[in-house]
Amino acid sequence: MLIVNVDYSILSIMDRELLLLGLLRRRDMHGYKLHEFIERDLAICTDLKKPTAYFLLDKMEKQGWISRHDEQDGKRPARRVYRLTDTGEEVFQRLLRQNLSDYHVPIFSTDAGLAFADEVPIAELMRLLEQKRAQIDAELAQMSHVPDHAGLLQLVIEHRRHYLETEARWLESILNRLNASTERGTES
Amino acid sequence: MLIVNVDYSILSIMDRELLLLGLLRRRDMHGYKLHEFIERDLAICTDLKKPTAYFLLDKMEKQGWISRHDEQDGKRPARRVYRLTDTGEEVFQRLLRQNLSDYHVPIFSTDAGLAFADEVPIAELMRLLEQKRAQIDAELAQMSHVPDHAGLLQLVIEHRRHYLETEARWLESILNRLNASTERGTES
DNA sequence: GGGCGCATGTAATGAGTTACATGATTGA
DNA sequence: TCAATCATGTAACTCATTACATGCGCCC
Known part of the structure; x- marks a missing residue:
């Protein structure tokens, strides 16, 4: 459908x-x-x-x-x-x-889902977000195989890596919080 | 035009x-x-x-x-x-x-320019990038005025802040490198 | 001789935007 | 009475994509 x-x-x-x-x-x-x-x-x-x-x-x-x-x-x-x-x-x-x-703040498609994250049972939510993280990790892993590029592109590659690492950390921090809340057993 | x-x-x-x-x-x-x-x-x-x-x-x-x-x-x-x-x-x-x-790596419009950054005299390049940084800083400043939102949006706002801070640091690191290279006086 | 690579495009479709159009209600 | 707000939409346009169309040259 x-x-x-x-x-x-x-x-x-x-x-x-x-x-x-x-x-x-x-x-x-x-x-x-x-x-x-x-x-x-x-x-x-x-x-x-x-x-x-x-x-x-x-x-x-x-x-x-x-x-x-x-x-x-x-x-x-x-x-x-x-x-x-x-x-x-x-x-x-x-x-x-x-x-x-110029700088323009992008709008992240991720965020539309994040805003409704509380509709998903916490265990499943964690599983889903871990899938997401796995994809980011895969991207990062793939990048480490990219050989040195012409000076031109070095900055671009660095930027991408920098960005991906940030996203990974951010996801990690959410997962940690979720994890903490299940361990306290106080959240739905 | x-x-x-x-x-x-x-x-x-x-x-x-x-x-x-x-x-x-x-x-x-x-x-x-x-x-x-x-x-x-x-x-x-x-x-x-x-x-x-x-x-x-x-x-x-x-x-x-x-x-x-x-x-x-x-x-x-x-x-x-x-x-x-x-x-x-x-x-x-x-x-x-x-x-x-799901996760999809975005393509940043910034990077198209970055790839040709060496076409701009270094002093001007720094000036331009500082303008960009000022816009990021302005965004960040504006966000600190946003009051607590419904729980819903808190994560989204955090994500945005996290992202903007990352971009600011990244720009800063480029500017530092440029600055170092002018001080050494070895770059065009 | 069959398929891949070189080299050009066109057509249809999709998705979203801007600008425009309409008209009632409310408040200064 | 005039402007802003409420409430709907349409039409034209832009941009990019996918899928299709064409045909030569080269290599196995």
Whole structure:
């Protein structure tokens, strides 16, 4: 009856554009390669899908942020290679500064459930939250296997680790409290 | 030329439905009051807009999760009062457990910029990040003024504070490193 | 010759937002 | 009487996603 879906992105279009501009700034690229690179190496930063990449490239070209020249190779579809324009460079600089200086508090989907946590029997609640914690731990474990990345991404990876550790501690503190309350045997 | 927009939600539709069901579970309500309550008291949990609330109520009624009875009061538009059905209760229980046990790593918009931070002169970078930190601090300051909430929300508020403090520390550590590198005078 | 990788897209759908539309009641 | 609040909604738009469509080149 229910459920599938889920999109936990808090990326806005600005950040996607910033990302694309930033990559094109380093070197000219066509959509396929760009998306491949993003999927392979920047999965932590973003979750930009292929049609979205093509769409944004198209749009940015129309806005004059990037220019296009086609490269034919046999009879394949021509590579539409994009290059940052001067306008694009300006936009990049602006978006970058805006991203670096702005802060917006995200709204955590977790919290919707937390607000009703008292509807679940405490033993089951603990079991559920332990499942959640296991997923966080799994993420952390996986991250320790990630080899040193280009300096670029080191900060991003650190941030992610920092965040996950925080969430783990937070969950732990809730579990401890729940545990204490069952041991005192005073809570429902 | 640019910029407006921004939606930093990581709430999926599931969580919105969970929220609405959870509220209707406590007492029957019509859309207007429901939205009012959400906007006033649950702004930390969600950012559900009015038309979205009406839309979801409609949809949930069609799915049989809630039922509707109208209350006329003079010649105003009738209040369409919704009540949780048995099916709705089942769905609520399921969504709640799913929310409590699942975890998905969010993707932070901040990180897109961080990845290109080395494009900004270090002094300016520090200035920008300090602006960001000021916004986090402001959020934290504002939270300390929030009086004790119903037990319900206490955890959510704690989570938010916990998260904001983490982000502040993380930013601080970056700023310290940047500062150290300028003092050594070895970085561009 | 069959399947994977390269390379492009389009179309349909979903979800949510903003802006607009309507009209009664209440209080200054 | 005029503005704010109560109470409902619709319409148009934006953004992103999934699924589909096409076809060449290369390797086993």
